[in-house]
Amino acid sequence: MKKLALHWKIIIGMILGIVFGFIMNSIDGGKGFVADWVAPFGKIFINLLKLIAVPLILASLIKGISDLKDISKIKSMGLKTLGIYIATTMVAIIIGLSIVNAVKPGEGMSKETIEKIKEKYADNTGVKDKLNKASKQKDAGPLQALVDIFPSNIFKSFVNASMLQVIFFALFVGISLLLIAEEKAKPLISFFDSLNEVVMKMVDLIMLFAPYAVFALLANVIIAFDDTEILIKLLWYALCVIFGLALMVVFYLLILKFYVKKSPLWFLQKISPAQLLAFSTSSSAATLPVTMERVEEHVGVDKEVSGFVLPVGATVNMDGTSLYQGIAAVFIMQVIWPEGLTFTNQLTIILTALLASIGSAAVPSAGMVMLVIVLESVGFPSELLPIGLALIFAVDRPLDMCRTVINVTGDATVATLVAKSVGKLGDPKPKNWDDNYDLVK
């Protein structure tokens, strides 16, 4: 019998998790049961993915650069990648702003609804936590983000999983390896080559657990919903974000069809496990190992490209987040600060949403923290900030799940595009967890 494809197993896990979550929501003590006995399995899965992220970036980037054997190629690939990342993010923000200005989901929200939302969420610890984090971020100097890329202690970067610092270190080691005599470089290159194979195998093994993990993750998301009335009031706003994200998918698929000359459906099918995990975990960082495995082994992008483009993308390229930040900022202004909706302010939003999405961490709800900075850049009154965040808080999690899918899809598309442009897109060679199992069982 033909084995069920991984993405189907994951989809079944997700659907069962959602149904289970709703059932548990309606039973006395059900929420507690999910929190104590089901959610931890989702956490274990995310821990495992995070566990391998740092060794994976190190190994695949160092191996990739040493395979390139040409420093000028690294430079041109780097510039190309950053240029495309900025361009796709701009497209995302412009799509977001066009939709929110055309639909105007924030106009006509009644005073009672605003009052109700304010009462319920403005003092919420989640909202306060986002405001605190944003003010810490704001206190840093303008070049702090640049300084932060250069670690003084690489072990600290490993411990904190500071992705950009690990990428910088790997680039540094890789380039230095190219500059020493070949026979001296060889042992280290084979070490990282072998490490890379091992970590990729770990991804295959972890993925065996994915269908069960998404069950746990989604059941846990469902038990957190309590106020459907407010959710319905925010439906237009949520639909604007979802529609914008869907347009981004169309944009990526057009790039794939016309520039990369690959079938969009084929591409979606290949990367779907990464997209489904992005949806279930709301974290592009946690999804990164799977994105890398899918793009390398199933789409056929060479390690030289994916090893650089994907980790950088997971940290700096967040098209879904930037689109969301544009829509959320204007929506909040439409509801509580319409006088601020000038053309200049909207232009400012394009620029700050670009920077904010680069600065957002690849973890759940980071986009909302940086939204505060976008709002502040247009002079949004600070006393209204808690109400502004409260307005969108109730639907943030589901929208976070959706925007993370786009963040990951964007990274995978750009990796494929860059690979095509530098002649590094080959035939996929998928590996299975049990390829060598017969020899050792």
Ligand code: ASP
């Ligand atoms: N959760 C998103 C990610 O990890 C970031 C965000 O928009 O909050 O890509």
